[in-house]
Amino acid sequence: MKNLAIYLHIPFCKKKCKYCDFNSYAGKQELVDDYMRALVGEILSYAKAANDYLVTSVYFGGGTPSFIEAKNIADVMTVLRENYCFSISPEVTVEANPGTISAEKLQRYREAGINRLSFGVQAVQDEILKEIGRIHRFADVEKGYFEARKAGFENISFDLMFGLPKQTLKDVEESLEVFIALGPEHISAYSLKVEEHTVFGRLQKEKKLILPSEEEEREMYYLVKKRLKSAGYRQYEISNFAKEGRESQHNLAYWKRTDYFGFGAGAASCFENCRCSNEESLEGYIEKEEKKVYEEKLTKEVIHSETIILGLRLMEGVQKELFFTEKEKAAVKKLMNYGLLQEDNERISLTERGLDLANQVFVEFI
Numbered sequence: 224m225k226n227l228a229i230y231l232h233i234p235f236c237k238k239k240c241k242y243c244d245f246n247s248y249a250g251k252q253e254l255v256d257d258y259m260r261a262l263v264g265e266i267l268s269y270a271k272a273a274n275d276y277l278v279t280s281v282y283f284g285g286g287t288p289s290f291i292e293a294k295n296i297a298d299v300m301t302v303l304r305e306n307y308c309f310s311i312s313p314e315v316t317v318e319a320n321p322g323t324i325s326a327e328k329l330q331r332y333r334e335a336g337i338n339r340l341s342f343g344v345q346a347v348q349d350e351i352l353k354e355i356g357r358i359h360r361f362a363d364v365e366k367g368y369f370e371a372r373k374a375g376f377e378n379i380s381f382d383l384m385f386g387l388p389k390q391t392l393k394d395v396e397e398s399l400e401v402f403i404a405l406g407p408e409h410i411s412a413y414s415l416k417v418e419e420h421t422v423f424g425r426l427q428k429e430k431k432l433i434l435p436s437e438e439e440e441r442e443m444y445y446l447v448k449k450r451l452k453s454a455g456y457r458q459y460e461i462s463n464f465a466k467e468g469r470e471s472q473h474n475l476a477y478w479k480r481t482d483y484f485g486f487g488a489g490a491a492s493c494f495e496n497c498r499c500s501n502e503e504s505l506e507g508y509i510e511k512e513e514k515k516v517y518e519e520k521l522t523k524e525v526i527h528s529e530t531i532i533l534g535l536r537l538m539e540g541v542q543k544e545l546f547f548t549e550k551e552k553a554a555v556k557k558l559m560n561y562g563l564l565q566e567d568n569e570r571i572s573l574t575e576r577g578l579d580l581a582n583q584v585f586v587e588f589i
């Protein structure tokens with residue numbers, strides 16, 4: 224049987240963060256029940272196609288999955304378990320916003336088979352959290368984290384953001400120290416990207432958004448890498464760090480081009496080399512019988528190029544024999560001369576400098 228990853232999009236949030244351009248909505252809680260019904264319908268409609276597959280990971284992302292009732296999540300898990308084949312120990316993650324969980328909710332998650340939590344912590348300074356429009360304060364993180372441990376969660380991930388307005392290198396250092404002291408198994412560290420249709424996008428247009436300089440932002444990234452390494456977190460992807468054996472199986476499935484289904488508004492799937500995505504709007508997703516709005520059969524060339532680009536995101540890189548066209552061989556040679564790629568006997572991977580300029584590397588293999 225082949226492996227399958229399943230992503231479930233829960234697009235509800237209490238409040239929209241100032242930097243967020245994800246497909247998520249605040250103030251639409253009255254649609255939760257209808258949405259979950261539509262989601263279950265979509266899950267059921269694909270069950271037959273997945274007959275020969277074993278589900279190795281499930282990921283509830285959003286939005287804020289922890290904002291809705293735990294029963295909604297548990298019911299989806301029941302439907303999945305009853306209609307799909309699962310591997311012996313699948314990774315089942317819920318993205319949790321520290322301001323939206325309780326001991327009771329966590330207990331319910333455990334009973335539903337959720338075994339991993341991903342906390343959107345972002346920073347430990349309340350002024351910064353407020354500045355970026357998060358609803359939680361750092362005290363909520365600590366409370367939620369200890370409650371999660373008490374409920375039996377042994378696999379927890381924290382998100383860290385850098386390059387934020389009013390954030391200094393010292394702030395990032397402080398966040399890292401607190402993260403390390405708490406000791407989640409996994410840390411994802413992302414640099415702020417200002418997107419057009421967000422509050423930050425508007426402020427930037429009005430020249431009212433003051434961000435750290437590019438050099439400062441890079442310093443922050445170097446600090447993250449160095450400090451996490453010394454604390455025993457192995458960088459396994461451009462933005463991801465994990466303690467031994469705690470890499471995110473779900474994200475690895477994407478980077479290794481394992482088949483995946485994405486269910487929910489705006490979710491994307493790549494199954495048997497067919498890529499498709501769903502209607503984005505909540506109302507449209509609920510009402511339309513056909514959720515799919517885009518479908519593309521991937522050509523051999525696209526699959527090959529994706530395998531290289533996604534694989535290069537991983538520190539382990541990709542097998543040398545994958546670079547077999549003359550164009551690819553020439554690109555590898557050039558990028559090695561620039562110090563962006565390196566090789567060992569079997570594989571080719573990004574160098575430290577290549578990590579910084581990854582997009583420039585990827586462009587060579589499109």
Ligand code: SF4
Pocket residue numbers: 235236237238239240243244245247285286287320343
């Ligand atoms: S909680 Fe996440 S999905 Fe919701 S608005 Fe904030 S960043 Fe976006």
